[in-house]
Amino acid sequence: MPRKKLVPPKKSSLVEKNNAFHEDAPVEIEVVVFDENTVKSELVGSIKTMKKYIDNEKINLVFVNNLTEPHIIEEFGNYFHIDPLLMEDAVSVTDIPTVQESGDQMLLTLKLMSFKASGELISHHIGLILGEYYVIVFKDSENKIFEELKTRIENSKSKSRMKKPDYLFYLLIDSVIDTFYSVVNEIDNIIDRMEVILVERPQSDYIHNLYRIKQPMSEMRGIIYPIREALHNIVQGDYRLIEDETIPFLHDVKDHMNNIVHMFDSSRDTLSDLLEINNSNTNNRLNGTMKILTIITTLFIPLTLITGIYGMNFKNMPELSWQWGYPTILGIMLLTAGGMYLFMKRKKLL
Amino acid sequence: MPRKKLVPPKKSSLVEKNNAFHEDAPVEIEVVVFDENTVKSELVGSIKTMKKYIDNEKINLVFVNNLTEPHIIEEFGNYFHIDPLLMEDAVSVTDIPTVQESGDQMLLTLKLMSFKASGELISHHIGLILGEYYVIVFKDSENKIFEELKTRIENSKSKSRMKKPDYLFYLLIDSVIDTFYSVVNEIDNIIDRMEVILVERPQSDYIHNLYRIKQPMSEMRGIIYPIREALHNIVQGDYRLIEDETIPFLHDVKDHMNNIVHMFDSSRDTLSDLLEINNSNTNNRLNGTMKILTIITTLFIPLTLITGIYGMNFKNMPELSWQWGYPTILGIMLLTAGGMYLFMKRKKLL
Amino acid sequence: MPRKKLVPPKKSSLVEKNNAFHEDAPVEIEVVVFDENTVKSELVGSIKTMKKYIDNEKINLVFVNNLTEPHIIEEFGNYFHIDPLLMEDAVSVTDIPTVQESGDQMLLTLKLMSFKASGELISHHIGLILGEYYVIVFKDSENKIFEELKTRIENSKSKSRMKKPDYLFYLLIDSVIDTFYSVVNEIDNIIDRMEVILVERPQSDYIHNLYRIKQPMSEMRGIIYPIREALHNIVQGDYRLIEDETIPFLHDVKDHMNNIVHMFDSSRDTLSDLLEINNSNTNNRLNGTMKILTIITTLFIPLTLITGIYGMNFKNMPELSWQWGYPTILGIMLLTAGGMYLFMKRKKLL
């Protein structure tokens, strides 16, 4: 993981909302068709070409990148007999994560979070549709997290080769959830670094830095809580397409998500504490400033009064003509300063 | 969307409570009667005329504007056999959104929110009654949001032409919910602009501006949460008039409402953060002021003491007659100022 | 509604706890016996007289004022076969509102809230017992809110004349709930007036005024939430004495209570905001004071130093004998003041 700068970047938010697929990028469809014995993987440019590869006797894993054009969405949905409402939600990048079942399909929408090299956090939409003989993945072309999974499928000994599409569905979810660990860890690191700064350099106000962390965490909460709930629903719910033997695996993913939420909540607690500490630092700085002002004033003002008295122009001020008047007064001033010093000592100012 | 002023208007609340239909405006009834083959749309001035158009073999969409006169309410309710309690709630503009079923009708009350050109947020009451062969819409005459829907119905290929009234009911709800997106977005924009101001111009206190946003959001929460719950009840509840095949559409509307609530909650979180930042800005301003005061005092008070000493009128002050007394003292004063500067440097005041 | 003073009265609480019936006032019993055809209304002084009027073939509405004497309570309870525990709760003025069923009776305890002319809020206990052929109302003699209901019953066309006692029970509840609207509205007005004061005259601290509103609202919450729950229980619960056809009416009352709670919660939110604004005002006042102090000090202290320097009595201070020394120094002082002014401008103090 690349080292982040100690203080997060000046941008107001760590999360760059990536609320649209790459609109200018062309639709890309990648088809991986496999069964126990064979694997075939193709990158195709159109739905027409895709149809040639789909084989409903085998398991079909279809990656669809950058799908934004309405008529292609419709054509694609028609081919797989996907309910238009479900299809719309599958490619809608602004919605919160959720799980739905409709007819012969089941849809789970997720978000993928990752840190950019510049230290910003970005979120990508991912839609997974599970059908009788296929799993369709809607994603952004930039998104490479399923590469490793493809490699595993190509290995003929992979467990997924002998299982139904719902096991593949589980593997895809698992790949996404795994990425949250590193994000939550990175946030934990950023917060730890802020803590060190707050304790070691209490002279500055870090409110803006702290809120630059808090804002994306607030958005993240809106992502990881719904995902946890969606996974909970899958495990509890009686989804027709999920085989009983796949439930323990999904249960395990749900437990991972639970751990992530737990780590995240713990980070949020710490961040709240840091805000309090920052606040306390501000108050202490004010206290420190006022103490200095008070000490200086208390020490010098009485002395200034004394000099004022002997600066008066009265004709008849006998002290002025005394031989030792001046050193006596200087002595008195020293004694006054000492007295003030003791007074402040007693008042716990020093 | 029209640009809003950077700082919201001075009025105490962004929401102008429109808690009454246009009382001086006359009741207007608009009837749209249609089936698969025909559409007839009429604007009528009385219930008597209305009765001529209603055809219980077809679907009747009845818009009732500005209904406030008790005897017309009663007459209207009697014609459609609406329970008086239900009828009362349908036209009661102060109640919170809710769903009820009574006898052969089902009532859903909603609020329509919109920004006025002046930047104020206003809410309008909308009551929807679904019956066997009709949907009645109680609204304010100003309210034009269903125009587009009427145009769609007039199109003979519209899906709504082949469906039952419950599908029309769904379309009406959908039209209302859609308007919330722009309101929530606009609030998000206002908050974003406030955030920029708070970060860039921390010299002022924006508490009143922030509460001018917070107040209407507090009222909005009292509208969108009950609407979400009402939609949830419709989807879950076993309402006799809602066909099974319409449920997925209502489910979709409920999910939209969920997203709106989610966006709204996120805005509220941000607003809370802004209040904290504003608070922190205030403390920092105080800190800054105190620092200047302390620096000035610390630098000048000791020097003033020195001038005071040599302003004393003692006869016997040898320094006064020294040739280089004056420049020496000026030098000492410079050294003192330098010492104070270092002292403040060490105390992290500079 | 009488105008309240702008700032609430100095008393620590707006709610005067009226936790006892008028003990010195004599027990008063008022009996209204009616059926579809006849109404008879009598004010009697003793239970013995009362018995003569009670007719268990008709509906008996019995108002009992100021019932505190134990043996009368027992005698009364025995006559109507009321369970002693239920009877005790019916006249117990300190308990929170609740609903109970015991044997052939059902008890609902409520509180009546009202503003005194002096602007104070007082609460009165009301106990309603519903039996087979009667409804008993325990209340304070001062309490006149059921007068209008009595008049309506005397009207031979009144719906209540043709219904069972449970409908009468509903009408009584409705009369009580209606009074809450004006109380909640009045609180809303008081809060609105406080808001205007806080925004227009931020120079004072209103913490005590605000808490004088907050305290009674805290007590009110302890009344309206339990009432809402009691009504909810009546609607949900399977109470033997409540006919199915009365449920929609009670449902309607419950919805009214919901609206009241909603309005009340909204007022509490606003009050919280006002407390924050008041707090912010206090901080801003401090900031303002400190700014003035800093400006005055910054402008005058350096000038005072200059005068101090030329007030020193060194023999050899050439500037003193210059022809234009004095005006030059005055000029330097003006320049210094100008410099300080610019310095403060840059530090955003002015």
Place this chain on the structure above:
Amino acid sequence: MPRKKLVPPKKSSLVEKNNAFHEDAPVEIEVVVFDENTVKSELVGSIKTMKKYIDNEKINLVFVNNLTEPHIIEEFGNYFHIDPLLMEDAVSVTDIPTVQESGDQMLLTLKLMSFKASGELISHHIGLILGEYYVIVFKDSENKIFEELKTRIENSKSKSRMKKPDYLFYLLIDSVIDTFYSVVNEIDNIIDRMEVILVERPQSDYIHNLYRIKQPMSEMRGIIYPIREALHNIVQGDYRLIEDETIPFLHDVKDHMNNIVHMFDSSRDTLSDLLEINNSNTNNRLNGTMKILTIITTLFIPLTLITGIYGMNFKNMPELSWQWGYPTILGIMLLTAGGMYLFMKRKKLL
């Protein structure tokens, strides 16, 4: 109730945790055996003697004081066939209140709270075991609250004489719950007195006094909430030993507990408000101090500058030789002071 001192005692907590029975005090067993016709009451020193009095044809009320010795606990438990786990919980003074059923017994553990003469709040453990023909009460010997109940049982007309042990069980619970009213009332009084102090003497900080009340309330919450829940469980639960006809009595006790919790919560709300008021008082004191400082500085510093100017020793200062120079300058100083006064007036400082 004895008058408490206005400000609570300096001890850090009002609750003295009495987390052990009087260990040095000897075990005391008091047996009250009764049926409809006879009552026999004995104070015995050992379990052996006790056995002679127990009569399983009658109702046996057994008070056990200061039971801490393990072998006596075992012997006692064996005699009544009490499950060791239940027996252990019955005498365990540190646990939170709870209800359990095991075999033929049912255990309810409670806490008794009371104010000591010195104004401190102490809590005592009470364990109640209900069996077929007996109720056993584990308590501290100091604890005299059941004396009145014993007297009532000795009265041959007492209802308890004709009922089963579960009614006795109810009476014992009722005796304990009743004591909470006075404790909650006393807390309410202490808080009311603090409120008066806070409003009338805002010059001091009462944070430590307020937390000295808050701490024991926090501990009390840990007692009264579990008791309410335990009573709720008894009423709801299907406990074999509780007869149906005793349920309404226990329901009544539960309602009392509800009222106590309600009063307690209301006190806690008020205490929170007092903490806020105290906080606000502190801020206002700071504001007041700063105002004085600013007024004094603003009035005197400019005048001091004027005297500084005419204290300079320039040769050529024509004003100094003017006949009316001195009174003119005094006049100018008065005008300056007046100007500063108006300036502060405008800035709302005065």
Place this chain on the structure above:
Amino acid sequence: MPRKKLVPPKKSSLVEKNNAFHEDAPVEIEVVVFDENTVKSELVGSIKTMKKYIDNEKINLVFVNNLTEPHIIEEFGNYFHIDPLLMEDAVSVTDIPTVQESGDQMLLTLKLMSFKASGELISHHIGLILGEYYVIVFKDSENKIFEELKTRIENSKSKSRMKKPDYLFYLLIDSVIDTFYSVVNEIDNIIDRMEVILVERPQSDYIHNLYRIKQPMSEMRGIIYPIREALHNIVQGDYRLIEDETIPFLHDVKDHMNNIVHMFDSSRDTLSDLLEINNSNTNNRLNGTMKILTIITTLFIPLTLITGIYGMNFKNMPELSWQWGYPTILGIMLLTAGGMYLFMKRKKLL
């Protein structure tokens, strides 16, 4: 329990996350095989050797220390027919405590918390797998808390010798839960000491000390709440391997956990209060400082003005030549100081 230092150590967190078994330490397996008549206890170095001792006719208690090597995990899991997912969770040290059942096994993961001599709090992972004829304990080799349990088993009269493995499972849980009491007690002590410091020495800011306690408590909450829930699930759930007669014992453990959570929550409340007190102390210190500043300024500035006036060099200042001018002015200065003193007295500054 060793005395802790009054102020906790400077480390940022009291909890040292021990999120890995001792990786460099070798796997150690300890087998205790027993039935009513015989006990055999062996420390073995490999799974192969272990297999010789396991006797599925008896109860097998297997302690596995430092298990981190994947192939040993697999081999171990295969031997006991443990589901790989369950096995993975059993040795996964980062997960939150939970209970699961899979096939013929049941897994409970716990954390053991303890204070190091240096005053730091550390947490260790413990995994318990209950099978038909065995209980497996995964732990760290450092962990000695089950030593006492082993000794008890070796005693031929031990109850565990006559029971099924689920009773052993209960004993193991009980041993772990017991250690929480001392940890919670120690935290309570640390907080009590902090309270004393805060009250007795309010001159310092203890925010960092308080957060050094708060942070580990936040992490502890993430451990003890899930454990309570896991125990609750075991008691409620219908786990095949838990005999009905063991439920009361587990219920007892759950009640202990409830008490621990209750004590912990109470500590957290107190800590919150301490943070408030600390905050209040800071404000009071500021108030104190400002008071001194104001007193000094108010007393001396007016006197300085007087000396300034009589330090002016006007030719015509008659007072200067008066015989008693000087003492008169000194007298006036004393009176002014007295007046200022009275002024501050009235303003409650002194």
